[in-house]
Amino acid sequence: EAQVTQNPRYLITVTGKKLTVTCSQNMNHEYMSWYRQDPGLGLRQIYYSMNVEVTDKGDVPEGYKVSRKEKRNFPLILESPSPNQTSLYFCASSPGQIITYEQYFGPGTRLTVT
Amino acid sequence: GENVEQHPSTLSVQEGDSAVIKCTYSDSASNYFPWYKQELGKGPQLIIDIRSNVGEKKDQRIAVTLNKTAKHFSLHITETQPEDSAVYFCAASISGNAGNMLTFGGGTRLMVKP
Numbered sequence: 001e002a003q004v005t006q007n008p009r010y011l012i013t014v015t016g017k018k019l020t021v022t023c024s025q026n027m028n029h030e031y032m033s034w035y036r037q038d039p040g041l042g043l044r045q046i047y048y049s050m051n052v053e054v055t056d057k058g059d060v061p062e063g064y065k066v067s068r069k070e071k072r073n074f075p076l077i078l079e080s081p082s083p084n085q086t087s088l089y090f091c092a093s094s095p096g097q098i099i100t101y102e103q104y105f106g107p108g109t110r111l112t113v114t
Numbered sequence: 115g116e117n118v119e120q121h122p123s124t125l126s127v128q129e130g131d132s133a134v135i136k137c138t139y140s141d142s143a144s145n146y147f148p149w150y151k152q153e154l155g156k157g158p159q160l161i162i163d164i165r166s167n168v169g170e171k172k173d174q175r176i177a178v179t180l181n182k183t184a185k186h187f188s189l190h191i192t193e194t195q196p197e198d199s200a201v202y203f204c205a206a207s208i209s210g211n212a213g214n215m216l217t218f219g220g221g222t223r224l225m226v227k228p
Contacts, residue, residue, distance in 0.1 A: 004157075031214070033216075035218075040123070040220050040221075041220060042118075042120070042203055042218035042219050042220045042221050043158070043203065043218040044218070045215050045216060045217070048214060048215065050214060056214070058215055059115065059215070059217070090157050090158070092157075097214070098214055099146065099207045099214045099215065099216050100145075100146040100165070100207065102148070102160040102163070103148075103158075103160065103216070105157030105158050105159070106157055107155075107156060107157055108155075108156075108157055
C-alpha cells in the first residue's frame, strides 16, 4: 500500500531532551516536507526537500533540523525541544520536485513538550 | 512571503445545502491553489486543485473558482452530506524558481447537520 508513515504517533518529552520523528514514504517521491499544525494557524511548513541531500527552510524552521540521506526517509530532529514546539506534526511527500503536485500526508505525530 | 487568509473558521449547514469557503492570498505570483480535507485523527487529503491558467474547476459536487485579479479563490460544495463534515484548508504556492513552498490558510471546520 502506497503510504507515508511517521513514528512515533504520540510523544511526551521534557524541555531540552533531543528527539527525532521519523518519516518514510514508499512511493519513490522526490519531494518531502514537514509541517506543524496549530489551532487557527493551519499548517505551516517547517522544512522541505526536493531531492536527496537537498533541503530548504520553510516558514518556521527555527528549532528544527532535517536530513535527506535517502530518497524514502526525511527525519525531523528537535535538538533541544521547548514547550512552544508542542504541536501536531505532519510529514508529506509528492511526486516531482516542484510543489504543484498532490501532497500525500502521513497520519501525524502529536508532540507534547513539558 | 505569501499570506493566505481563510473564512469562515467554522461553518454549519443543513444536509443538502451548499457550503462556500473563501480564501484570499497576498502574492500575485502564486499560481497553484489546492484544497485539502482533514478528517478527525487523519492527515489532510487533496480534494481539488486549480492552477492560475483557469478560472473554475469542477469535480462532481465540488468546485473551485479563482479570481486572479482580486487574489481570491473559493471552494463550493453542493448537496452537502454528513460525510463532508471535516476541516478544510486552502493553500497557495509559487512553483518553479521562486520557491517550492505551500502556504495554508487557517482552516474551516464544516459541520453538516443531518
